[in-house]
Amino acid sequence: MLGYVKPVFFVFMIVLVPGVIGGCMAANRARNVPVWCLLCALLPPLLLFIYFAKPLREVEGKFRQCSNCRKFIKWHEPVCKHCNSRQIESRTGKGDCHAN
Secondary structure, eight states: OTTOOOHHHHHHHHHHHHHHHHHHHHHHTTOOHHHHHHHHHHOTTHHHHHHHOOOSSOBTTTEEEOTTTOOEEETTOSBOTTTOOBOOSOOOOTTOOOOO
């Protein structure tokens, strides 16, 4: 009986894995993490929806809004793919010091 997997553990893994993945993707798109964890755990096809969903607001290191057309682009893209405008390279971030 060494190769036998208990059905409870198998079902737990089927629910847990999509829930964790859905929560991580929701966090990267500035969405409600606990709600999306629960929804993806119960309905795994919702992973496709959250994968293709646009972010709700800027997520530092992931998505930002274009300064010209206001559409979301990836954080490190130098040019907006929608309007081809050049993006500002540096944002006011942590640790910026201005010497007088």
